[in-house]
Amino acid sequence: MELSAFSALSPKRPQFWQVAKRCCIIAASIDVAFFFIFLILNSPILAWVNLLSIAMYLTAYWAFGQRKNMLAISLIWLEVLYHSALGTLMIGWDSGFHYFLLMFVPAIFVSMSLKPAVLTLLGLWVYYLSLDLFSWYYPAMQPINATAVVGVHIFNLTVVFIMFGYLALYYLNKVNLTHDQLRFYATTDPLTKLRNRRHMSELLKRALQNKHAEQRNVSVLLLDLDHFKSVNDTHGHEVGDKVLRITADILRDTVRDHDKVSRWGGEEFLVFLPRTNLNHAAQVAERIRKAIAKYPWHTVINENIQLTTSIGVSELKPDDSVNTLVKRADDALYRGKEAGRNWVELESEASCRKPKTASSSPSD
Numbered sequence: 057m058e059l060s061a062f063s064a065l066s067p068k069r070p071q072f073w074q075v076a077k078r079c080c081i082i083a084a085s086i087d088v089a090f091f092f093i094f095l096i097l098n099s100p101i102l103a104w105v106n107l108l109s110i111a112m113y114l115t116a117y118w119a120f121g122q123r124k125n126m127l128a129i130s131l132i133w134l135e136v137l138y139h140s141a142l143g144t145l146m147i148g149w150d151s152g153f154h155y156f157l158l159m160f161v162p163a164i165f166v167s168m169s170l171k172p173a174v175l176t177l178l179g180l181w182v183y184y185l186s187l188d189l190f191s192w193y194y195p196a197m198q199p200i201n202a203t204a205v206v207g208v209h210i211f212n213l214t215v216v217f218i219m220f221g222y223l224a225l226y227y228l229n230k231v232n233l234t235h236d237q238l239r240f241y242a243t244t245d246p247l248t249k250l251r252n253r254r255h256m257s258e259l260l261k262r263a264l265q266n267k268h269a270e271q272r273n274v275s276v277l278l279l280d281l282d283h284f285k286s287v288n289d290t291h292g293h294e295v296g297d298k299v300l301r302i303t304a305d306i307l308r309d310t311v312r313d314h315d316k317v318s319r320w321g322g323e324e325f326l327v328f329l330p331r332t333n334l335n336h337a338a339q340v341a342e343r344i345r346k347a348i349a350k351y352p353w354h355t356v357i358n359e360n361i362q363l364t365t366s367i368g369v370s371e372l373k374p375d376d377s378v379n380t381l382v383k384r385a386d387d388a389l390y391r392g393k394e395a396g397r398n399w400v401e402l403e404s405e406a407s408c409r410k411p412k413t414a415s416s417s418p419s420d
């Protein structure tokens with residue numbers, strides 16, 4: 057029954073196959089140990105059977121290397137099924153050989169889709185129970201002395217514990233990795249690799265809840281590239297995307313490590329500056345404005361043009377929400393655009409920073 061379920065083995069989950077491949081080497085090494093143990097215990101059938109097991113594991117290892125996963129996994133199943141049965145029937149239930157069957161329980165669900173996995177689990181349960189019941193009614197066929205049984209039992213139990221620990225660690229790593237990947241996709245803008253708007257909103261919300269502690273003097277900058285539409289229209293979307301990526305790099309390089317940069321929308325970026333008052337935030341904004349104006353955009357756009365940005369700046373006030381804080385930066389940005397672009401505008405209308413004039417150089 058177990059073997060029929062292999063057709064449902066998932067072709068994905070390559071890490072699972074890597075772990076299974078590694079398990080082949082571990083299992084083959086254990087069987088080498090068993091070979092000598094049973095020779096010493098004067099149980100030749102069980103000793104020589106291990107040579108077959110070693111051959112099966114090495115073949116399975118080779119098959120994994122050849123991407124013949126079906127063959128490899130069939131060999132592993134076959135080995136564990138016959139070895140656990142043989143060990144149990146020859147020297148009894150107390151030998152603990154049946155514990156190896158339990159290792160399939162989590163592996164079944166990792167390697168198969170749900171329905172075949174449930175059926176396989178049922179088959180495994182029937183097999184396990186049959187061995188158990190058989191041992192109740194029939195004596196061991198080739199018993200070894202009681203001390204040796206205890207030794208074999210402890211050895212088997214220890215190996216199964218180690219293998220379970222190893223597999224549990226693998227499953228844990230896999231869950232953590234998947235969690236990290238999901239988190240990355242949920243919080244990151246795919247184009248610029250900056251935080252996305254949702255993530256930045258959450259960061260701001262948390263900072264605002266914490267504003268009475270060390271998060272006083274929180275400021276934000278809202279940036280919008282000037283006339284970005286014309287870049288897209290004239291040079292194409294790909295060039296536009298490249299401009300956005302470079303802008304993201306400039307922002308990352310211009311702010312401090314603990315400042316947080318996000319892509320807020322199309323060509324809009326929001327920078328969150330903790331422990332920064334309005335005046336210092338204006339200085340950061342000015343640094344960014346200059347860095348963007350100075351960038352050699354002709355190397356990207358193949359034309360002697362300079363891109364600029366307008367920036368609105370606001371500082372957290374008591375009773376502010378994320379919306380009101382960003383809204384004031386947005387209003388300031390709008391006034392900056394109205395004032396002629398390439399401009400830093402503070403939330404207080406009087407505080408214009410850098411008007412663009414016809415004669416101003418890009419570095420101004």
Ligand SMILES: Nc1nc2c(ncn2[C@@H]2O[C@H](COP(=O)(O)OP(=O)(O)OP(=O)(O)O)[C@@H](O)[C@H]2O)c(=O)[nH]1
Pocket residue numbers: 247280281282283284285286288292293294295296297300321322323393397
């Ligand atoms: N290449 C590219 N363009 C984008 C992306 N998101 C938004 N845009 C474009 O950004 C442009 C924004 O244009 P507008 O809102 O008119 O603003 P603008 O041309 O920058 O003008 P001002 O902001 O007034 O200076 C539009 O053409 C959008 O298609 C993106 O991910 N990639």
